[in-house]
Amino acid sequence: MKKISLLLALALLLTLTACRKKEPETPAPPEPPAPVEENILCLEELRLEFPRSGLGKDQLAGAVKELPELLKMYFEETGTVEVERITVTVGSSPASTAQALEEGHIDVAFLPGTAALDGPAVLLADAYPLEDGTLRAGSRGLLCAAPTAYGQQLAGRASSGKPLSRAEVERARWGTVAGDADYFTLWLADSFGEVFDGTVTAFDSEDALFHAAADGALDAIIIRDDARAEADWNGDGTVWEQLPVLDVTETVYTTVAAISPELAEENFISALEQVLRRLGEEHPERMTVLGAEAFASVTEEGLTATRRLAALDLE
Numbered sequence: 241m242k243k244i245s246l247l248l249a250l251a252l253l254l255t256l257t258a259c260r261k262k263e264p265e266t267p268a269p270p271e272p273p274a275p276v277e278e279n280i281l282c283l284e285e286l287r288l289e290f291p292r293s294g295l296g297k298d299q300l301a302g303a304v305k306e307l308p309e310l311l312k313m314y315f316e317e318t319g320t321v322e323v324e325r326i327t328v329t330v331g332s333s334p335a336s337t338a339q340a341l342e343e344g345h346i347d348v349a350f351l352p353g354t355a356a357l358d359g360p361a362v363l364l365a366d367a368y369p370l371e372d373g374t375l376r377a378g379s380r381g382l383l384c385a386a387p388t389a390y391g392q393q394l395a396g397r398a399s400s401g402k403p404l405s406r407a408e409v410e411r412a413r414w415g416t417v418a419g420d421a422d423y424f425t426l427w428l429a430d431s432f433g434e435v436f437d438g439t440v441t442a443f444d445s446e447d448a449l450f451h452a453a454a455d456g457a458l459d460a461i462i463i464r465d466d467a468r469a470e471a472d473w474n475g476d477g478t479v480w481e482q483l484p485v486l487d488v489t490e491t492v493y494t495t496v497a498a499i500s501p502e503l504a505e506e507n508f509i510s511a512l513e514q515v516l517r518r519l520g521e522e523h524p525e526r527m528t529v530l531g532a533e534a535f536a537s538v539t540e541e542g543l544t545a546t547r548r549l550a551a552l553d554l555e
Contacts, residue, residue, distance in 0.1 A: 350530045
């Protein structure tokens with residue numbers, strides 16, 4: 241009897257084991273993705289310099305004191321470049337600042353466009369914001385006829401598609417502001433193969449230049465390509481009607497940010513452009529010492545006209 245009971249218990253155990261549902265296997269938790277290393281450029285020190293260029297002592301002292309911390313903060317906010325320490329110095333002249341950059345004593349130099357073209361890479365140039373929020377680097381020069389009898393004669397010749405002759409250029413009474421004289425130099429060299437003397441009056445401001453043109457004291461003027469849009473024009477008709485374009489120069493850059501070869505990489509260039517734009521938006525008074533309202537990237541090909549102008553300055 242005991243033997244039968246043992247056999248029945250064994251059969252019952254086998255039956256229960258066969259009927260038990262198999263529990264599903266719990267899948268192993270997925271491994272967390274490997275952390276993505278951010279491509280951050282870390283610099284122990286960044287050395288910037290700009291030339292004195294007739295700036296006042298208080299303006300220079302304020303820039304040297306405030307710019308390091310402002311620039312360091314803006315670099316950190318780009319998320320691509322971090323700088324432990326920034327130093328800002330003032331060069332005695334554009335030539336001395338350019339030399340310091342070439343010899344490796346500084347990393348970034350803010351210089352007149354024609355002063356930095358034989359040294360390290362020029363990758364940012366003066367720019368100004370457009371209505372759509374983008375930046376436009378450099379500017380072109382316009383040669384415009386003024387509303388005098390001879391100015392109208394020049395305008396008629398230009399509208400016929402005939403280039404102005406040297407005799408016509410020399411006869412005209414030209415006017416410009418000091419900062420725009422380079423446009424005329426470049427245009428003369430490109431049009432006639434040489435720069436020659438003419439009757440050119442330099443005015444202290446664009447307002448004074450436009451007033452002289454409206455009063456009939458000039459036959460033609462040389463201006464930036466956006467100057468008419470901002471003109472204080474008091475002549476008959478609109479400024480667009482009374483100052484027709486005779487010719488246009490290539491784009492010229494008046495100020496550049498020249499960068500040492502060690503930092504001439506995309507991350508740093510893009511970050512520096514962002515930093516300078518922030519500085520211009522939030523502290524425009526500090527951009528004055530750097531020589532431009534803003535800076536934007538520029539190609540080697542885009543520097544062609546500025547290089548030709550630099551060569552003319554050396555002759």
